[in-house]
Amino acid sequence: xxxxxxxxxxxxxxxxxxxxxxxxxxxxxxxxxxxxxxxxxxxxxxxxxxxxxxxxxxxxxxxxxxxxxxxxxxxxxxxxxxxxxxxxxxxxxxxxxxxxxxxxxxxxxxxxxxxxxxxxxxxxxxxxxxxxxxxxxxxxxxxxxxxxxxxxxxxxxxxxxxxxxxxxxxxxxxxxxxxxxxxxxxxxxxxxxxxxxxxxxxxxxxxxxxxxxxxxxxxxxxxxxxxxxxxxxxxxxxxxxxxxxxxxxxxxxxxxxxxxxxxxxxxxxxxxxxxxxxxxxxxxxxxxxxxxxxxxxxxxxxxxxxxxxxxxxxxxxxxxxxxxxxxxxxxxxxxxxxxxxxxxxxxxxxxxxxxxxxxxxxxxxxxxxxxxxxxxxxxxxxxxxxxxx
Amino acid sequence: xxxxxxxxxxxxxxxxxxxxxxxxxxxxxxxxxxxxxxxxxxxxxxxxxxxxxxxxxxxxxxxxxxxxxxxxxxxxxxxxxxxxxxxxxxxxxxxxxxxxxxxxxxxxxxxxxxxxxxxxxxxxxxxxxxxxxxxxxxxxxxxxxxxxxxxxxxxxxxxxxxxxxxxxxxxxxxxxxxxxxxxxxxxxxxxxxxxxxxxxxxxxxxxxxxxxxxxxxxxxxxxxxxxxxxxxxxxxxxxxxxxxxxxxxxxxxxxxxxxxxxxxxxxxxxxxxxxxxxxxxxxxxxxxxxxxxxxxxxxxxxxxxxxxxxxxxxxxxxxxxxxxxxxxxxxxxxxxxxxxxxxxxxxxxxxxxxxxxxxxxxxxxxxxxxxxxxxxxxxxxxxxxxxxxxxxxxxxxx
Numbered sequence: 003x004x005x006x007x008x009x010x011x012x013x014x015x016x017x018x019x020x021x022x023x024x025x026x027x028x029x030x031x032x033x034x035x036x037x038x039x040x041x042x043x044x045x046x047x048x049x050x051x052x053x054x055x056x057x058x059x060x061x062x063x064x065x066x067x068x069x070x071x072x073x074x075x076x077x078x079x080x081x082x083x084x085x086x087x088x089x090x091x092x093x094x095x096x097x098x099x100x101x102x103x104x105x106x107x108x109x110x111x112x113x114x115x116x117x118x119x120x121x122x123x124x125x126x127x128x129x130x131x132x133x134x135x136x137x138x139x140x141x142x143x144x145x146x147x148x149x150x151x152x153x154x155x156x157x158x159x160x161x162x163x164x165x166x167x168x169x170x171x172x173x174x175x176x177x178x179x180x181x182x183x184x185x186x187x188x189x190x191x192x193x194x195x196x197x198x199x200x201x202x203x204x205x206x207x208x209x210x211x212x213x214x215x216x217x218x219x220x221x222x223x224x225x226x227x228x229x230x231x232x233x234x235x236x237x238x239x240x241x242x243x244x245x246x247x248x249x250x251x252x253x254x255x256x257x258x259x260x261x262x263x264x265x266x267x268x269x270x271x272x273x274x275x276x277x278x279x280x281x282x283x284x285x286x287x288x289x290x291x292x293x294x295x296x297x298x299x300x301x302x303x304x305x306x307x308x309x310x311x312x313x314x315x316x317x318x319x320x321x322x323x324x325x326x327x328x329x330x331x332x333x334x335x336x337x338x339x340x341x342x343x344x345x346x347x348x349x350x351x352x353x354x355x356x357x358x359x360x361x362x363x364x365x366x367x368x369x370x371x372x373x374x375x376x377x378x379x380x381x382x383x384x385x386x387x388x389x390x391x
Numbered sequence: 392x393x394x395x396x397x398x399x400x401x402x403x404x405x406x407x408x409x410x411x412x413x414x415x416x417x418x419x420x421x422x423x424x425x426x427x428x429x430x431x432x433x434x435x436x437x438x439x440x441x442x443x444x445x446x447x448x449x450x451x452x453x454x455x456x457x458x459x460x461x462x463x464x465x466x467x468x469x470x471x472x473x474x475x476x477x478x479x480x481x482x483x484x485x486x487x488x489x490x491x492x493x494x495x496x497x498x499x500x501x502x503x504x505x506x507x508x509x510x511x512x513x514x515x516x517x518x519x520x521x522x523x524x525x526x527x528x529x530x531x532x533x534x535x536x537x538x539x540x541x542x543x544x545x546x547x548x549x550x551x552x553x554x555x556x557x558x559x560x561x562x563x564x565x566x567x568x569x570x571x572x573x574x575x576x577x578x579x580x581x582x583x584x585x586x587x588x589x590x591x592x593x594x595x596x597x598x599x600x601x602x603x604x605x606x607x608x609x610x611x612x613x614x615x616x617x618x619x620x621x622x623x624x625x626x627x628x629x630x631x632x633x634x635x636x637x638x639x640x641x642x643x644x645x646x647x648x649x650x651x652x653x654x655x656x657x658x659x660x661x662x663x664x665x666x667x668x669x670x671x672x673x674x675x676x677x678x679x680x681x682x683x684x685x686x687x688x689x690x691x692x693x694x695x696x697x698x699x700x701x702x703x704x705x706x707x708x709x710x711x712x713x714x715x716x717x718x719x720x721x722x723x724x725x726x727x728x729x730x731x732x733x734x735x736x737x738x739x740x741x742x743x744x745x746x747x748x749x750x751x752x753x754x755x756x757x758x759x760x761x762x763x764x765x766x767x768x769x770x771x772x773x774x775x776x777x778x779x780x781x782x783x784x785x786x787x788x789x
Binding site: 005007009012013014015016018021028029030032033034036037038039040041042071072073074075077078101102103104106107109110200202207208209210225226227228229236237238239240241242243307310311313314317318319320321322 | 394396398401402403404405410413414417418421422423425426427428429430431459460461462463464466467491492493494496497499500590592597598599600601615616617618619626627628629630631632633696699702703708709710711
């Protein structure tokens with residue numbers, strides 16, 4: 003049976019067009035792009051073509067795109083490079099709801115003598131920009147704030163954040179892994195210094211990401227070795243995946259508007275349906291500034307994991323938060339930062355849609371979910387209270 | 392015109408069986424391996440199967456394999472991760488002068504972070520004398536990293552002996568085995584290595600997948616921080632299809648290794664003996680202790696790049712050194728280290744064969760290569776009166 007896949011913020015299906023674009027590079031076009039000979043040289047040109055395609059999606063210059071192995075590597079590279087650009091300064095600002103790739107990296111920097119400010123969010127997951135402004139000191143070397151949250155879909159006002167950070171002359175990185183391909187991003191208008199993106203969130207393959215580095219930004223490589231990526235990232239290029247990422251960016255650009263409308267309608271149907279059919283739900287996150295593909299809902303007194311297992315029996319794929327922490331059984335750091343009650347955090351479910359989501363998928367979820375919630379609440383010692391209210 | 396690829400040390404085609412194994416993970420089992428549902432569970436199981444096959448290729452335990460994105464990442468991870476995890480014990484690292492750029496440059500990075508690095512010399516064949524390693528060890532030494540086999544000159548280093556010394560002294564030992572794993576038998580146990588880097592595309596796996604063997608109980612600081620993937624030792628969503636491809640390629644490499652070695656070695660020997668018939672063509676690296684499919688030469692009076700161009704004109708693709716530094720246009724540090732005079736180092740050319748290389752291709756090559764050398768020498772200003780400038784420093788081995 004075909005899976006109903008509604009966990010696209012965790013990973014996406016590789017588009018057929020992307021697979022097709024990749025296949026020749028798994029076959030006869032296997033040369034090493036660094037080789038002197040034309041067999042490798044022709045591959046180099048294809049990589050440059052992909053670089054152009056990725057740049058176009060965010061209106062960057064091709065030279066400003068560095069390929070990496072994943073969004074996490076892009077994030078680590080960006081923050082480390084920012085720190086090294088100005089080693090005298092020892093203060094980093096980020097938020098409490100960042101992806102672990104940024105949070106955990108910053109945590110390790112504390113051992114190296116850095117001070118880290120984790121900006122709080124309010125109960126709808128929004129930042130208070132005054133907090134940001136007052137957190138910046140003469141010692142601040144870098145600010146890393148995500149474009150959109152992977153768990154709740156809440157979009158941060160990066161343009162306003164950028165104007166505050168840049169007015170103080172501090173380096174700004176944004177983890178836009180969830181924003182790229184879903185939102186119109188124009189780095190010519192948005193004064194961020196660095197921006198991370200990931201292939202497998204936009205229907206390209208796993209194993210490829212990119213880092214945008216604005217021209218003129220001081221940059222130190224993280225992966226050191228050969229001269230690949232003009233000395234900015236060593237390691238033999240993951241050719242096929244890079245070509246695939248280029249294709250995925252072309253598709254994202256082409257269909258962004260259309261998908262935005264279609265996916266939003268499906269998400270809204272799903273969300274409205276769940277709000278109406280399941281007692282006492284709560285939507286987590288600011289519904290006004292939110293990715294159109296994401297909904298994060300809590301059902302109090304039910305275990306999110308139990309819901310997921312039941313959904314899995316019906317071949318429905320969703321998640322209880324970030325995939326990167328789901329194995330750890332830790333309650334979501336994002337929902338905790340938002341002050342969501344403990345009982346609700348544990349019963350939170352995230353559905354994230356994609357261009358492959360259909361009306362039928364949503365109808366099946368809407369048919370199953372009320373029954374699952376009802377049954378699980380009947381099993382829960384606390385669930386009856388909900389039923390009574 | 393038929394294309395003859397003789398640059399297998401730069402990269403290799405993906406094995407069709409590896410591709411076949413990978414394909415379902417792009418659009419069927421594409422879930423995030425950390426997920427709790429079926430497409431994620433399938434991906435996770437596939438990773439663990441691949442880990443077992445990859446471990447088996449080097450006779451390691453599955454939990455000793457950490458997947459990375461490339462050999463270069465494995466090398467960065469090994470050097471920085473071990474250095475930072477052990478800096479309280481000492482700040483001295485030993486490497487050789489013929490390491491890959493990812494090791495050399497990571498070592499330079501560590502120097503900037505307050506570590507001292509000893510760069511060991513090699514003999515005229517590129518061999519590192521274990522006695523020199525032993526002498527270089529100080530009370531401060533925390534890590535020794537020596538390349539297993541050089542991609543440029545093919546020489547295989549006495550890793551087992553060096554590893555034994557490191558173990559006796561209680562020093563962590565890493566070997567960059569990117570050019571050797573899948574090409575010669577590599578068994579982690581007799582090598583006495585605590586860490587070993589390798590990359591899938593060197594044995595017909597995909598680009599974008601590498602691994603670091605980390606002996607059980609060895610402490611390391613991650614290079615990439617974030618999620619809890621790879622037991623918290625390497626964050627970032629796993630490159631599932633590439634990892635699956637690496638597992639399959641490892642399985643095939645293990646099965647076919649001896650067959651592959653026999654095949655490339657006999658063709659390679661033919662190639663070498665033919666090339667050395669041409670005057671003033673010298674083999675670089677060790678004549679016997681070398682990678683079986685590897686033939687590297689310096690050709691006097693002509694430029695390596697010129698040879699590559701003319702060879703490419705005949706459909707033959709080769710390299711003038713390491714692909715990772717091919718655009719640097721500097722004389723190879725490896726050739727300088729083995730005592731090759733600078734003018735000879737410019738005439739460097741490397742041919743690497745694979746199981747796909749045919750007898751017919753080698754015959755064709757053997758016909759074309761001397762012609763190209765003669766053609767270039769005719770137009771070389773240095774070649775005139777070359778008999779007068781006998782060069783004694785490069786040990787001719789004919």
